[in-house]
Amino acid sequence: MVPFQTLYARTHFRNLQIHKLYRSFHSTKYLYKEPITVSTVYDPVTGCMVTKSNEEPDKQQRGERLLNSDYADALKDDRSYGSVMEGFGGGKKKSKSKSKSVWVCSECGYSDGQWWGYCRECKNVNTMKELVDVVDSGKTNGFQVSEKLVQSWLPKGAGEAVPLRLTDVNRGVNHSDWRFPLSGLFGDEVSRVLGGGLVPGSLVLVGGDPGVGKSTLMLQIAAIIAEGKEIGKPAPVLYVSGEESVEQIGNRADRMEISTDELFLYSSTDIEDILVKAQALSPRALIIDSIQTVHLAGVTGSAGGIYQVKECTAALLRFAKKTDVPVFLIGHVTKSGDIAGPRVLEHIVDAVLYMEGEQYSSHRLLRAFKNRFGSTDELGVFEMSPCGLKAVKNPSEIFLSEERSDSEFLAGLAIAVIMDGSRTFVIEIQALCATGSSLSRQVNGVQAGRADMIIAVLMKQAGLKLQSNAIFLNVVSGASLTETAGDLAVAAAICSSFLEFPIPSHMAFIGEVGLGGELRMVPKMEKRVSTLAKLGYKKCVVPEPAAKLLRGLDFGEFELLGCQTLKDVINTVFITS
Ligand code: TYD
Ligand code: MG
Numbered sequence: 001m002v003p004f005q006t007l008y009a010r011t012h013f014r015n016l017q018i019h020k021l022y023r024s025f026h027s028t029k030y031l032y033k034e035p036i037t038v039s040t041v042y043d044p045v046t047g048c049m050v051t052k053s054n055e056e057p058d059k060q061q062r063g064e065r066l067l068n069s070d071y072a073d074a075l076k077d078d079r080s081y082g083s084v085m086e087g088f089g090g091g092k093k094k095s096k097s098k099s100k101s102v103w104v105c106s107e108c109g110y111s112d113g114q115w116w117g118y119c120r121e122c123k124n125v126n127t128m129k130e131l132v133d134v135v136d137s138g139k140t141n142g143f144q145v146s147e148k149l150v151q152s153w154l155p156k157g158a159g160e161a162v163p164l165r166l167t168d169v170n171r172g173v174n175h176s177d178w179r180f181p182l183s184g185l186f187g188d189e190v191s192r193v194l195g196g197g198l199v200p201g202s203l204v205l206v207g208g209d210p211g212v213g214k215s216t217l218m219l220q221i222a223a224i225i226a227e228g229k230e231i232g233k234p235a236p237v238l239y240v241s242g243e244e245s246v247e248q249i250g251n252r253a254d255r256m257e258i259s260t261d262e263l264f265l266y267s268s269t270d271i272e273d274i275l276v277k278a279q280a281l282s283p284r285a286l287i288i289d290s291i292q293t294v295h296l297a298g299v300t301g302s303a304g305g306i307y308q309v310k311e312c313t314a315a316l317l318r319f320a321k322k323t324d325v326p327v328f329l330i331g332h333v334t335k336s337g338d339i340a341g342p343r344v345l346e347h348i349v350d351a352v353l354y355m356e357g358e359q360y361s362s363h364r365l366l367r368a369f370k371n372r373f374g375s376t377d378e379l380g381v382f383e384m385s386p387c388g389l390k391a392v393k394n395p396s397e398i399f400l401s402e403e404r405s406d407s408e409f410l411a412g413l414a415i416a417v418i419m420d421g422s423r424t425f426v427i428e429i430q431a432l433c434a435t436g437s438s439l440s441r442q443v444n445g446v447q448a449g450r451a452d453m454i455i456a457v458l459m460k461q462a463g464l465k466l467q468s469n470a471i472f473l474n475v476v477s478g479a480s481l482t483e484t485a486g487d488l489a490v491a492a493a494i495c496s497s498f499l500e501f502p503i504p505s506h507m508a509f510i511g512e513v514g515l516g517g518e519l520r521m522v523p524k525m526e527k528r529v530s531t532l533a534k535l536g537y538k539k540c541v542v543p544e545p546a547a548k549l550l551r552g553l554d555f556g557e558f559e560l561l562g563c564q565t566l567k568d569v570i571n572t573v574f575i576t577s
Contacts, residue, residue: 103128106306129306179373180284180326181230182221189382189391190221193353193366195374198225198285201324202373203317205291205345207331208355213364214330215244216388217355218287219253221328225285226262234262235284238277242269242293242303256388269303271296271312275319283325288316290330291345313348346370357384358478363398364389367421377421396531399427399477412497415508415537416489417528418481424524424531426508428476429486431493433469445475446490447482454491454513461517462566464498485522487513488541491566492573501574506538509569511546517566519543526550533558541569 103112106129110121118125179197182190191197194204208214219239226237241249246265253263264281268274271294278286288294292304294312301307313329320327331345333354346352350372357364366380381395392398412431417424429446443451451473458464473490475481481490488511496503510528512520522528525546532540533555540560542550547562563569 102131104131104306105129131307131310180225182224183227183229184224185391185393186220186382186389187224187230189380190217190224190366193368193378193380194351195368195371195378198326199350199373200326201320202326202350203313203320203329203348204326204351204353205329205331205349206353206355207333207369209333209357212355212357213382213384213389214355215241215249215289216252216256216384217364217366217382218289218328218330219249219258220256220388222285222287223253223258223260223263226260228284234260236262236264236281237285237287238264238266238281238283239287239289240266240268240274240278241289242267243289255386269294271315275315278319278325279323282323285326285328286316286319287328288330290332292332309345310348313345317348361478363392365420375422379421379423381423394535396424396426396535399425399475399479411500411502412493414489414493414496414503416481416486417508417510417532418479418483418486419524419528424528425479426531426535427479427481427486429481429489429493430472430474430476431490431497432472432474433466433494433498434472435469439468439470441471441473443473445478445480446473446486450481450484450487451490453515454487455494457513457515457517458491458494458566461515462495462570464495466494466498469498483522484512484520485510485528487511488519488569492541492569495570495574499570499574503573504539506536507573508532508537508540510540511543513566519563519565519569521546526553529555529558529560541573 101113101115103115104110105119105122105124106127110119112120112128115128115130117128119127179199181197182188206214206218222237222239226234228234239249244267246267249265249267253259264283266274266277268277274288274294291309291313295303295308296311296315299307299311316327316329319325329349346369349370351368352370354367354369355364356367362384364382364384366382368374368376368378370376379395381392381398382389383392412433414429414431416427416429418427419425441448441451441455451471455466455471459466471494473493489509491513492503492509495501510522510525512522514520519542521543525542529540529542529550538557538559540558541563542560544562544564547560550560561572563572
């Protein structure tokens with residue numbers, strides 16, 4: 001590759017030839033569509049390293065400015081290729097259109113006013129992509145996305161609006177009527193995650209790993225919205241897929257026993273075409289499966305690329321806001337766990353929902369990651385069945401193993417109650433203390449550091465001689481313990497295995513363990529305890545202050561065992577009466 005900054009540094013005399021060389025190099029590159037590369041070369045004029053890239057077709061246009069500019073002046077100060085090139089153009093604005101470049105990182109979404117060889121936020125190389133906002137240019141050159149392309153979806157008359165008083169805005173508006181309710185157990189679960197129903201004109205992104213069940217979820221939501229049981233009348237809903245044919249979707253709907261008349265299927269990848277069809281149909285909701293497969297004519301790059309994804313989403317946002325039709329977008333998740341087509345997408349949309357699920361488990365969790373219309377604490381729990389997703393009636397129990405009743409005979413098993421958002425989950429923690437084997441520690445589902453701390457506290461403050469034991473910890477069903485509220489259950493499981501004393505079934509443990517062996521309160525004690533009471537547990541060991549606090553409340557026959565330290569716990573639980 002020609003290190004052209006180095007070439008510029010020679011003499012004025014050779015300018016023209018060098019420029020030709022630069023142009024021919026670029027035009028060849030253009031023809032063969034070389035992959036974008038970034039490299040850093042030593043520049044003898046400035047005495048600095050200069051980073052350059054072979055990307056941006058409009059560099060060719062910029063190259064013309066080189067002829068008329070005094071590049072040497074520019075080189076004096078500017079050290080990066082991007083700023084050098086800006087310097088060339090400085091003072092001689094030949095371009096008729098006003099344009100402003102923003103460089104956006106395709107990995108993390110960081111934006112910068114100028115090009116750097118790497119992202120200054122996430123430090124990835126070759127991820128800064130140029131986005132140009134064209135103000136008055138009539139044509140686009142690929143990288144410039146003209147508003148004209150999508151302007152038919154722009155809300156009109158924005159200039160006529162005036163600021164309103166909050167009280168005037170809220171007068172006569174019932175916010176629960178304003179949302180569209182979703183009927184049934186499944187609908188309730190989705191509504192909860194959306195913040196209490198579907199908001200007209202909202203743009204919702206549903207992300208998740210391939211095969212987790214995004215299309216299945218959206219098809220079911222589409223059917224519920226189309227049926228409109230809660231509001232009494234059906235209305236059309238348009239489900240557009242760029243991934244599957246209408247027959248494939250129809251086949252799936254058949255398996256899931258969806259038979260509403262008002263669900264319309266369409267297979268297309270052209271966003272303008274989709275929006276034209278959607279406007280003609282005037283649906284109650286529009287679903288796009290997926291944002292990575294649709295494209296907007298006139299925007300550079302193939303479907304799924306950063307420009308395409310961003311501009312298609314922007315066009316859909318305008319459509320949603322203009323027509324008040326709620327739009328759902330399905331988005332794939334990349335290997336790094338982001339929704340492909342970077343974080344910029346998450347900034348544009350009103351709500352981001354993630355669908356999660358373990359590979360070998362049929363349970364699926366729907367979680368709000370961002371929600372402009374409600375809390376992000378909510379969690380929907382579903383189960384994948386042969387005929388689609390079903391809402392789980394007792395989500396608190398999903399992590400419990402079926403042989404729970406056996407725990408009376410099984411030492412080393414303790415029940416913890418953890419919270420995820422506003423939901424409580426009862427999980428089983430298993431511990432195995434084995435003498436004679438190597439002194440290793442294996443933890444699964446518990447943070448290793450936390451487990452070490454609890455083991456050390458048990459040895460020092462409760463006097464357990466765990467030194468000569470290999471200790472294994474496991475959280476059943478692949479759940480992971482992210483809260484300190486599970487500390488006490490971990491300690492209890494270890495004690496149980498070490499003392500070979502089974503913990504009575506229907507006993508649970510809630511509390512954080514401090515370094516002094518003391519038990520500490522955790523948030524939402526009442527909710528955790530009431531979950532246990534509802535599930536039929538009889539006893540729960542809690543920190544003494546929590547027991548005092550909750551004693552006045554009525555949990556039926558449920559007994560709270562208040563303890564101050566781990567020693568108290570051992571004396572309360574592991575004693576034969
Ligand atoms: P799908 O919705 O196509 O996933 P995504 O759109 O997220 O890629 O669902 C894929 C999986 O769901 C597939 O492996 C089969 C399973 N599935 C069922 O178990 N039952 C069903 O009724 C349906 C429709 C799918
Ligand atoms: Mg799919």
